[in-house]
Amino acid sequence: MKVKRKIIQIDEELCNGCGNCVLSCAEGAIQIIDGKAKIVKDQYCDGLGACIGECPQDALKIIEREADEFDEKAVEAYLKELEQNKNISQSIVTSESKTSPTLACGCPSTQLKTFPISDCHKGTDIKHSPCACSDANKASNLNSGHSGAFKSTLGHWPVQIRLVPPTAPFLKGADLLITADCVPVAYPAFHQDFLKGKIVMIGCPKFDDVDSYIQKFADIFKVAGIKSVTTLIMEVPCCSGLPMIVKKGMELAGVTVPIAKVVISARGEIIS
Secondary structure, eight states: OEEEEEEEEEOTTTOOOOOHHHHHOTTOOEEEETTEEEESOGGGOOSOOTTGGGOTTOOEEEEEEEEEOOOHHHHHHHHHHHHHHHHHHHHHOHHHHHHSOOOOTTOGGGSOEEOOOOGGGGTOOTTSSOSHHHHTTSOOOGGGTSOTTOOOOOOEEOOBTTTOOTTOGGGTTOEEEEEETTHHHHOTTHIIIIITTOEEEEEOTTTSOHHHHHHHHHHHHHHSOOOEEEEEEESSGGGTHHHHHHHHHHHHHTOOOOEEEEEEOTTSOBOO
């Protein structure tokens, strides 16, 4: 039965799909669909607005309109269904559950962050714009407790493939760098030669769950509008599957994105 009542309204033009509102809605009334927050059903939204303060874009507000009445019993059944689906998904990814504990929702590693990028990271000539890129090879005092002239070109967080949500704002229109986690250790100029201007996602195709990787990349390619992909792998055979995982995710999403592959030797040299 429809009544005139208070309910959440979402401005999709302002919404960046961060998902903060989803976590703050105890009734599960909001979900990320096609990269935007949406009300699943009017009857799940109590109209109290617990989600409003969590939105960094001010995309949420309470309005009065004709809507289905809030239904507590329907919410209870819906939440049980969500929990059952979650349990099914977790049981499928058995390899992950055996090797690592389930992350608590408050884990700092899951919190999305972006960092300011200096002009040289964006492609400005480093000879005329002194910054981390031009100073990267200067010696630093390791005993000083800081990295000295060695500056990070990382512009976002998290970086683990498993932890980056497909709707992360920094993925929108990005040039992706998908790298095996051994590469930054083996290749000394990783930040300067590969990371500048790219969004990095790191993982291990040997020890992590391949199927979940494929699905993660498929979801990203569906919603993020990725411009290009560079896969960065080691020369060892177990690394060779990473480019194929990315390509399968692309095929599953039904999109075509330019993709390049770079192979690094165990001694930190570019092979191909």
